[in-house]
Amino acid sequence: MSFSSTHVTQEAFGEIRTSDGIQPVTQFTLTNPLGVKVQFITYGASVTNVFVPNKKGELHDVVLGFDDMAGYLKHENPYFGSTVGRVANRIAKGHFNLNGIEFQLAKNNGDNHLHGGTVGFDKVVWQAYAHRDGRITFTHSSPHLEEGYPGHLFTQVTYTLTDSNELIIDYRALTDRPTPVNLTNHSYFNLAGHNAGSQQLLNHHIQLCANQYTPVDSGQIPTGRVANVDGTVFDLRSETLLKDVIAKIPGGGYDHNFVINDSKNKFDNKLPLVAKIWHSESGRIMELFSDQPGCQIYTGNGFPADGSLVGKGGTVYSTHAGLAIEAQNFPDAINQLRVSSHIFQDPFFNQVKCITVLSSTSLVPNSDQIIDVVISLNLI
Secondary structure, eight states: OOOTTOEEEEEEEEEEEETTEEEEEEEEEEEOTTOOEEEEETBTTEEEEEEEEOTTSOEEEOBOOOSSHHHHTSTTOOOTTOEEOSBOSEEGGGEEEETTEEEEOOOOBTTBEETTSTTOGGGSBOEEEEOTTSEEEEEEEEOTTGGGOOSOEEEEEEEEEOTTSEEEEEEEEEESSOEEEEEEEOOEEOTTOTTSHHHHHTTEEEEEOEEEEEOBOTTSOBOSOOEEOTTSTTOOSSOEEHHHHGGGSTTSSOEEEEEEOOOSOEETTTEEEEEEEEETTTTEEEEEEOOOSEEEEEOOTTSOSSSOOBOGGGOBOOTTSOEEEEEESOTTGGGOGGGOTTTTOOOSOOOOOOSSOOOEEEEEOSSEEEEEEEEEEEEO
16 A cells, blocks of 8 residues: 555635634645546645546546635535544434533534534544645644534544545544544545436446345434344345445435444455445445444435535536445433443444445543555456
8 A cells, every 4th residue: 555656735725704804715636647636625634536437438527516716615515525523413302411421512403413513523624734644634623512523622533535445534532621523524426427317227237245234214313222134124234236225224214223233355454344335337345444433324315306515517416416424432422321332332443435434433531543544446
């Protein structure tokens, strides 16, 4: 795994107005010798573009997003490419008890708290540093009780693009007191191209290393039960074509957390395979490796059907236009320790490999949390 040949450039992407004044937003571009190009912006430490070749050698962008800051600032932005935190996914009723202290968070998803709250990590401008060896590091400092969370949390995200077409995401978090942390990347992939639409997304095959999943209630909060996938539409252990199952899923598609097995297929002999996704027509394939206990699969069921979500190049992103695969802790884990004995184990080092983007989580007890994500872009 070599990344010394990756080239880094940066340019202005826009600006946002905050209570502290106008903040500039910078875009960084990583390009490796094979021509694979990944772009990021300091707003949300977000992945904005991932250009990878198809089987004909033609480069296409395979992540959904916007062309400018105006798009990313829209209320309709469904967390495109962003780093989500402090806690990705949902917390029931925006409430939890930690060490005997009650904490109330914003309810920004019906009666629940979602993806860090009203102004989560996806909606702030991160500081950035470009390394000479082809890495980019983003940092953000979140003060005590920001969005209602306890503790001052310092978070660092480093992106690396290797000569082998692996995108590595390394998360590190340091806190001065116990606090829940569940960091992930919220990129939406369509391996046929960001503008290929739902028809091509449903032509994706998926295979998931998960014998179980966590059923949810009407608010997408886990019921507290862990169910076997046998005989259900959640059994993705063998090659599954999305269009063969999508209509059978309650809610019109996947928005579910799966309990990941300890697969024998490991990246660097350490990280078990979580998922494999491929699109036969383009020849693109994605593999995800992670040591996180769960993986949220979301097929963009909530994208508007009225054409109001307009992205890059005027592309309309409608229902099932993209697929998010988020390695992380379980939804509402802070309130549901009974769901799994390893929900709040401290995975001080976590790494993921895939053709798309991924994430991680944990409860941070006065110490460092280190999480890596590796994304490998290859052809069938």
